[in-house]
Amino acid sequence: MCRAIIAVCFAIVGLVSCAQVDFDDAPVGRFSGSVLLLWVDEGSSTSGDGRFVFVPAPGRPLMFERGGDGGTFPIIQPGMIYTDGGSIPKAAQLFKGFSPWGYAPAYMVHDWLFVARRCLTDGTADANETQIAPVSFQESAEIIAEAIKTLIDQDRVAPNDVAPRVISGTVAGPISKAQWTKQGACAADRVSAEHIREVKDAVAQYGTTKSQTPLTKPTASGTRIVAEIAF
Structure with a gap:
């Protein structure tokens, strides 16, 4: 899965990308649809911001339509x-x-490509x-x-003059590539049957309209929808 290990770049080259991705030349695409985020547990103590399940909203899933010539995979769902979220080390999260x-x-689009x-x-x-x-590792960073x-x-x-370029370059680096080619990782990446049941329960409580509050009653295990990102 995508691991934006920003601290590596900071330590080696400061605020400079770890590999070649031309952010300025990247085409503009279009996001549509909606995604729900369900909190699962506290996650890692060193990066990210807890552990969540990304759930495409029923009937209106998140989609990213790429710009330019669309590359090898023009519409990503x-x-x-x-x-x-972005697996940003805690220390790096202090920076704008x-x-x-x-x-x-x-991050959701990129993480899913890695899965x-x-x-x-x-x-x-x-x-x-x-x-x-057909999507190559380099193209995943361009995406x-x-x-x-x-x-x-x-x-x-x-707009931000630094963060998008650093993040884009970092995910094109050797640490991310090792994750891209990792073997035997698929089973651990899969959402468990238990969490899928909880997702269904939480989504049933929440519904799919934007007018509803994103904070629902938790399921029996405490899982709850904590946010909806809609376009």
Whole structure:
């Protein structure tokens, strides 16, 4: 899964990207749909912001339509996955633009590409995941650059001269590539049957209209929808 290990870049090259992704040249795409986030547990003590389940909203799932020529996979519709937002180290979160949720939809798209790739590697990809087979590691980094740039273009986040370039470059680096090619990881990436049941329970309570409050009563285990991101 995508791991935006920003601290590595800070330690080695300061506020400079770890690898080559031209954020300025990235085309602008379009986000549509909606995503629900369910809190699961506190997650890692060193990065991210807790552990959540990313759930495409029923009937209106999150989609990212790429700009330019669309690359090898022009419309990305992420499936249900675990996420901690952007896996930004706690120390890096002190800097403007490096919140784990600052570019949340872009992180969701990128994380799902990694889950799909790892399941393809293990030979257990579902029909949706199989579609991303032509996407290369380099292209996955270009996609997050496009997605962040699109969020800025759609006025969902403020422009930032540093964070988008550092993040885009970092996810094109060797640490991310090791995750992209990792074998035997698909099973752990899958949302558990228990959490899928809780997701269904929480979504049934919440409904799918934007007018409802995003904070629902928790399920028996405490899982609850904590946010909806809609376009």
